[in-house]
Amino acid sequence: xxxxxEILETIKMVQEENLDIRTITMGISLRDCSDSNYKAACRxxxxxxxxxxxxxxxxxxxxxxxxxxxxxxxxISVTPVALVAEASSIDDYIxxxxxxxxxxxxxxxxxxxxxxxxxxxxxxxxxxKLIESIxxxxxxxxxxxxxxxxxxxxxxxxxxxxNMCSRIIKETAKLTEKYDSIGCAKLxxxxxxxxxxxxxxxxxxxxxxxxxVINTGVxxxxxxxxxxxxxxDGADLGALSETIKKTAFKITRMGELVGRTAAERxxxxxxxxDVSLAPTPAVGDSVAEILxxxxxxxxxxxxxxxALALLNDAVKKGGAMASSYVGGLSGAFIPVSxxxxxxxxxxxxxxxxxxxxxxxxxxxxxxxxxxxxxxxxEETIAAIIADEAAIxxxxxxxxxxxxxxxxxxxxxxxxxxxxxxxxxxxxxxxxFSAEKFSRRxxxxxxxxxxxxx
Amino acid sequence: xxxxxxxPGGSRIVITVIGPDRVGIIAxxxxxxAEKGVNIxxxxxxxxxxxxxxxxxADMKEATIDLVNLKDLLARKGEELRVQIDAQHEDVFxxxxxx
Numbered sequence: 441x442x443x444x445x446e447i448l449e450t451i452k453m454v455q456e457e458n459l460d461i462r463t464i465t466m467g468i469s470l471r472d473c474s475d476s477n478y479k480a481a482c483r484x485x486x487x488x489x490x491x492x493x494x495x496x497x498x499x500x501x502x503x504x505x506x507x508x509x510x511x512x513x514x515x516i517s518v519t520p521v522a523l524v525a526e527a528s529s530i531d532d533y534i535x536x537x538x539x540x541x542x543x544x545x546x547x548x549x550x551x552x553x554x555x556x557x558x559x560x561x562x563x564x565x566x567x568x569k570l571i572e573s574i575x576x577x578x579x580x581x582x583x584x585x586x587x588x589x590x591x592x593x594x595x596x597x598x599x600x601x602x603n604m605c606s607r608i609i610k611e612t613a614k615l616t617e618k619y620d621s622i623g624c625a626k627l628x629x630x631x632x633x634x635x636x637x638x639x640x641x642x643x644x645x646x647x648x649x650x651x652x653v654i655n656t657g658v659x660x661x662x663x664x665x666x667x668x669x670x671x672x673d674g675a676d677l678g679a680l681s682e683t684i685k686k687t688a689f690k691i692t693r694m695g696e697l698v699g700r701t702a703a704e705r706x707x708x709x710x711x712x713x714d715v716s717l718a719p720t721p722a723v724g725d726s727v728a729e730i731l732x733x734x735x736x737x738x739x740x741x742x743x744x745x746x747a748l749a750l751l752n753d754a755v756k757k758g759g760a761m762a763s764s765y766v767g768g769l770s771g772a773f774i775p776v777s778x779x780x781x782x783x784x785x786x787x788x789x790x791x792x793x794x795x796x797x798x799x800x801x802x803x804x805x806x807x808x809x810x811x812x813x814x815x816x817x818e819e820t821i822a823a824i825i826a827d828e829a830a831i832x833x834x835x836x837x838x839x840x841x842x843x844x845x846x847x848x849x850x851x852x853x854x855x856x857x858x859x860x861x862x863x864x865x866x867x868x869x870x871x872f873s874a875e876k877f878s879r880r881x882x883x884x885x886x887x888x889x890x891x892x893x
Numbered sequence: 894x895x896x897x898x899x900x901p902g903g904s905r906i907v908i909t910v911i912g913p914d915r916v917g918i919i920a921x922x923x924x925x926x927a928e929k930g931v932n933i934x935x936x937x938x939x940x941x942x943x944x945x946x947x948x949x950x951a952d953m954k955e956a957t958i959d960l961v962n963l964k965d966l967l968a969r970k971g972e973e974l975r976v977q978i979d980a981q982h983e984d985v986f987x988x989x990x991x992x
Contacts, residue, residue, distance in 0.1 A: 442983075444937050444948050446990040447907055451979075506960045508981035690989045697988040 526566025688758025740791025771804025912976025
């Protein structure tokens with residue numbers, strides 16, 4: 441029998457500590473939607489998404505009410521569109537993005553991910569057309585998210601793709617300058633992109649996935665922070681890790697329950713739980729605050745990388761015991777604009793781009809939601825992406841860059857995206873040039889430890 | 894009508910009442926449950942800080958209402974009594990606290 445303390449603990453997590461299921465994401469394969477006539481392809485895409493995801497939002501809301509657990513987002517990921525659109529005889533893929541946007545609107549989800557291409561080793565014609573369509577697609581649509589995988593530990597880093605992406609990022613910033621270059625907040629450049637990630641903007645439905653699947657992403661930085669706080673200042677780091685592990689276990693169980701229930705009710709297979717601490721701009725829902733609770737004056741202070749490593753690892757360990765199918769990104773996210781205490785740390789001068797880069801070596805993703813001056817050269821952005829990809833490729837982890845060169849903004853200015861995307865101070869970028877390095881192009885070979893067969 | 898019947902944990906729910914103590918809380922909640930065919934299995938209560946906390950375990954096997962509507966009914970009654978009343982499926986707690 442449950443004890444009253446256990447019941448109250450769960451209720452407190454939800455009511456006071458912002459425990460929620462961050463997203464139920466339905467992955468949908470569009471591989472059967474290709475057609476040489478792009479209009480026919482778009483029609484098939486729209487029909488398939490609205491048919492499968494039609495009951496998604498209603499089912500999510502039903503489960504949230506019955507379990508008394510908020511489910512913040514209901515979302516969709518699809519097969520990387522480059523793979524589907526390639527068969528169509530058309531050069532601009534913006535119509536595919538519009539179709540995704542319309543389908544997302546019809547079923548009532550706020551984001552749909554998968555306007556994507558996988559080009560870690562090279563491009564096909566469709567890949568190039570898709571990437572060239574990204575700025576137009578992200579400025580013409582509201583809900584579509586885009587990602588490009590430019591590197592893997594298996595094949596190395598495609599610098600030509602990185603150069604192309606950095607130009608695309610600048611173009612997207614320019615095209616959406618009226619809205620503080622918000623288009624770039626919907627574009628992720630990946631190394632080792634996971635195929636079952638339920639979190640936006642980087643979600644897509646990988647090619648090894650079933651026709652349709654339900655993945656869930658849990659969250660709960662507030663729950664972890666409050667568990668760490670309860671331990672007090674005297675607890676040593678081993679005790680911190682133990683407490684975070686137990687808390688992550690409990691959080692993940694909720695993701696597993698909701699994911700399995702949603703999959704069953706929707707009649708599709710259950711994929712994975714992504715055990716991620718995903719912050720929001722809301723007070724008390726911050727990953728940086730956990731690091732501060734652990735004893736740092738500000739996130740970004742010396743010790744931040746060690747503290748984040750402990751946190752990220754304990755979250756994974758607790759999560760892995762709670763669910764048989766942990767996947768996606770799983771760890772701690774450190775986006776700047778989406779985390780109130782990260783923003784404070786930047787404002788206080790405690791957190792710079794280089795420290796963030798170091799922290800990404802031990803967090804679950806990478807340089808995320810970082811606003812930089814609009815006049816940052818394309819080659820510098822390419823070099824930042826290459827650095828981040830190198831961390832991922834050479835350490836066998838996912839890394840990503842979601843950077844916003846905010847048009848017409850300088851260091852100290854602010855960008856305002858609203859909602860979950862938050863707001864951010866524009867951060868300084870190292871002024872020294874990497875132009876000659878970036879321009880060399882080509883492919884950085886895979887590391888020696890990729891030869892594992 | 895009641896999807897809970899098919900869920901792994903069966904049809905048991907947990908009802909929590911949190912708020913200042915006053916006469917008639919248990920009577921009001923149990924009246925609603927009796928009317929809707931919800932069987933009370935266990936009641937426990939405690940005082941947390943200055944608040945009265947009551948936890949009821951109940952079974953909806955024979956219920957004539959689904960959980961979502963029962964929640965609404967209880968929440969409205971809670972507003973009347975100026976306490977917070979919520980009902981959740983038992984699975985939430987079992988999944989979190991039992992392996």
